[in-house]
Amino acid sequence: xxxxxxxxxxxxxxxxxxxxxxxxxxxxxxxxxxxxxxxxxxxxxxxxxxxxxxxxxxxxxxxxxxxxxxxxxxxxxxxxxxxxxxxxxxxxxxxxxxxxxxxxxxxxxxxxxxxxxxxxxxxxxxxxxxxxxxxxxxxxxxxxxxxxxxxxxxxxxxxxxxxxxxxxxxxxxxxxxxxxxxxxxxxxxxxxxxxxxxxxxxxxxxxxxxxxxxxxxxxxxxxxxxxxxxxxxxxxxxxxxxxxxxxxxxxxxxxxxxx
Amino acid sequence: xxxxxxxxxxxxxxxxxxxxxxxxxxxxxxxxxxxxxxxxxxxxxxxxxxxxxxxxxxxxxxxxxxxxxxxxxxxxxxxxxxxxxxxxxxxxxxxxxxxxxxxxxxxxxxxxxxxxxxxxxxxxxxxxxxxxxxxxxxxxxxxxxxxxxxxxxxxxxxxxxxxxxxxxxxxxxxxxxxxxxxxxxxxxxx
Numbered sequence: 001x002x003x004x005x006x007x008x009x010x011x012x013x014x015x016x017x018x019x020x021x022x023x024x025x026x027x028x029x030x031x032x033x034x035x036x037x038x039x040x041x042x043x044x045x046x047x048x049x050x051x052x053x054x055x056x057x058x059x060x061x062x063x064x065x066x067x068x069x070x071x072x073x074x075x076x077x078x079x080x081x082x083x084x085x086x087x088x089x090x091x092x093x094x095x096x097x098x099x100x101x102x103x104x105x106x107x108x109x110x111x112x113x114x115x116x117x118x119x120x121x122x123x124x125x126x127x128x129x130x131x132x133x134x135x136x137x138x139x140x141x142x143x144x145x146x147x148x149x150x151x152x153x154x155x156x157x158x159x160x161x162x163x164x165x166x167x168x169x170x171x172x173x174x175x176x177x178x179x180x181x182x183x184x185x186x187x188x189x190x191x192x193x194x195x196x197x198x199x200x201x202x203x204x205x206x207x208x209x210x211x212x213x214x215x216x217x218x219x220x221x222x223x224x225x226x227x228x229x230x231x232x233x234x235x236x237x238x239x240x241x242x243x244x245x246x247x248x249x250x251x252x253x254x255x256x257x258x259x
Numbered sequence: 260x261x262x263x264x265x266x267x268x269x270x271x272x273x274x275x276x277x278x279x280x281x282x283x284x285x286x287x288x289x290x291x292x293x294x295x296x297x298x299x300x301x302x303x304x305x306x307x308x309x310x311x312x313x314x315x316x317x318x319x320x321x322x323x324x325x326x327x328x329x330x331x332x333x334x335x336x337x338x339x340x341x342x343x344x345x346x347x348x349x350x351x352x353x354x355x356x357x358x359x360x361x362x363x364x365x366x367x368x369x370x371x372x373x374x375x376x377x378x379x380x381x382x383x384x385x386x387x388x389x390x391x392x393x394x395x396x397x398x399x400x401x402x403x404x405x406x407x408x409x410x411x412x413x414x415x416x417x418x419x420x421x422x423x424x425x426x427x428x429x430x431x432x433x434x435x436x437x438x439x440x441x442x443x444x445x446x447x448x449x
Contacts, residue, residue: 003403006364031328
């Protein structure tokens with residue numbers, strides 16, 4: 001900085017004069033006016049900003065952890081060729097919403113960690129496959145399944161429009177004699193069933209039979225009755241004709257055979 | 260050489276001052292006694308370095324305003340409260356020079372010039388007085404402020420150190436060097 005001016009013997013100001021110029025009230029007022037409110041200070045914004053980011057991060061992390069845990073808890077996937085069914089991710093999901101096929105699959109002792117595929121001349125079976133990251137797979141799989149089995153009979157059966165049935169049963173337990181006496185798969189609406197697939201155990205392995213009518217062949221019934229008591233039978237890929245003659249896909253039938 | 264008696268305070272005075280500060284930290288209106296005590300000192304420090312009296316009063320008010328707003332940050336370090344005020348004053352003063360609201364001026368009394376001539380070990384003649392006057396005008400700001408504090412305001416090296424935020428010894432060394440530079444300028448002229 002440059003010194004602009006040098007004064008020699010400038011007139012001195014007296015102490016009394018300087019004292020007269022004192023104005024503490026003015027200083028006090030100005031200080032109050034110029035004081036930056038806390039919420040305007042950069043420190044405030046810094047603190048608020050940081051805490052907001054931290055809260056958002058915490059919420060996001062919690063959400064992700066929860067989601068991951070839910071996924072780990074009950075991720076069961078059933079791949080059924082040609083139709084695919086996926087078990088509900090959320091174990092707490094109501095029974096009405098969980099397809100019985102999955103419950104039964106979980107219950108059955110044939111749960112496997114690896115997919116088993118068998119190629120035969122006219123059909124292909126891909127057996128139940130469970131995908132889970134949890135080590136205690138059996139625990140997680142079997143517990144909800146056990147609960148669900150008891151609830152199957154209690155839970156009201158949700159009927160959908162065009163729901164096909166065997167002897168009036170679409171989902172749940174079917175007795176051997178009822179199956180034996182049923183010759184047709186019927187729809188509760190005016191759909192005429194034209195084809196369907198049945199997945200069952202033939203004594204050696206799971207097989208899928210493709211039927212091109214609404215009839216249940218006697219031979220099929222015998223095989224099912226002989227080898228599937230207490231097991232699940234999945235009737236999928238049910239197709240029918242509506243009033244206009246248009247082919248429509250109808251909901252599956254999932255039955256548990258009992259004596 | 261006499262030194263500024265206002266700076267040197269008894270322990271009792273210092274404690275009283277500290278109690279005022281503590282009270283003012285809680286209630287700004289209690290800052291009054293400190294304002295009264297130091298207003299003149301701070302004003303004179305500012306007015307010594309500039310020409311405009313009104314501007315000097317304004318800057319003094321600003322110094323106390325800032326002190327009041329930042330009083331919560333003040334920490335007692337065993338030195339008079341004035342050191343803190345001087346540091347604010349110095350900062351406000353230089354800000355005013357940077358903003359070109361006022362011009363840097365050096366104000367000297369004749370007797371101070373003679374004292375300075377003694378200091379640089381020259382004859383106390385009218386001629387030397389003029390030469391010294393001219394040499395002072397050529398001195399750099401950082402050297403000028405040391406000479407100003409030491410010889411015109413009669414401050415102790417301790418106080419100078421506290422205002423300039425350097426050690427007492429450093430203030431002593433720097434002042435000695437500033438006098439050497441003034442001597443050089445004085446002799447160059449001759």
